[in-house]
Amino acid sequence: MASVKQFQVTFDCADPERVARFWCEVLGYAVPPAPEGFATWEEFNRSLPPEDRGSWFACADPAGVGPRLFFQRVPEGKVAKNRVHLDVRAGTGLVGEERLATLEAECARLVALGAVRVRLLPADDDNESCIVMQDIEGNEFCLD
Template sequence: MSSVRQFQVTFDCADPERVARFWCEVLGYVAPSPKGFATWDDYHHSLPPGKRGAWFACSDPSGVGPRLFFQRVPEGKVAKNRVHLDVRVGTGLVGEERLATLKAECARLVALGAVCVQVLLADDENESCIVMQDVEGNEFCLD
């Protein structure tokens, strides 16, 4: 049996480029233009008007993380995500140091358009984390 070595994470959204550029900032990803085009604008202008802006993609410049793909869909988000990303900014940290790191990253992402939903403080079983939403309301956690 062979194992899967690569995967991408796909986001359904109203504005693929806006959501993709937000996640590029969150994760330090890049958005290289499609092959054969100098820029994303050049690519989009090559398409019929109804297809422009239908998708956008970004990737980890180191090649380690998964590719993120954003596709335009007609319907809006209506329920909590069944799958979400955990952005691991506090790995290895505990207590007040962890919480301060999470809060600093939360402030940075709020400035980019994210929403802080809930700060979950450490208890007997779990360390602190922060529940957030991206620019289109998709949930993710700062962990």
Template sequence: MTSIKQFQVTFDCAEPERVARFWCEVLGYVVAPPPNGFATWGDFDRTRSAEEQGSWFACSDPTGVGPRLFFQRVPEGKVAKNRVHLDVRVGTGLVGEERLATLEAECTRLVALGAVRLRLLYDGSDSCIVMQDIEGNEFCLD
């Protein structure tokens, strides 16, 4: 049996391009190139029906290490807590006040991009900040 070497993370959302561009800013990702044969995403969208235009978007890690992120439009809004969420690892190896300061600085940057801070989980040495992206999907600054 062969093990899986690559995977992508898919987000259901109302505005795929908007959410994808938010996550590009969060993670330092880049917008994936348009499908083969198209110079721009706009060129690609113009070949699709009005209903299909803007129905999905993708971004990727420019280093090729992280997973591709795929965003697909769905008709329903978010109604419950995510069963899976991303942990954005900005404080790896840090503890105590140094870790907390690093998380708080990144939280401030992400709030300016449209994220929402929900709560700080802190036990004196380990911490994370629970947040929501621009469509309400939870993620943690860890």
């Protein structure tokens, strides 16, 4: 049997630090310390050649349980629906109106951070309600 490996989720984006800091707020993640020898990330970035400054950023679960998120700058913009997306589990174990109220409250918090509400997928015979959203660069995710 294969052992479980650590993994990270990588996002292509235009502004890695901005998107990383958004996801830190969404998930309660933290920005890791600046690389050894640098007091701040700003100091580290100033040490790089101009074309590499701000080309990547990361955030991590402070408890060490969730995957690391890595954000890398790419020249092209997003043009199609994500093939993979994150599900932000805000309503786990809740059903009906209680679930919907919890999702709506979290949706309002995320919209205040810059997310966009796309649509509500109402509960049906197989699934509870969830809200489809986009992050600050248009990457889809589900609030469920």
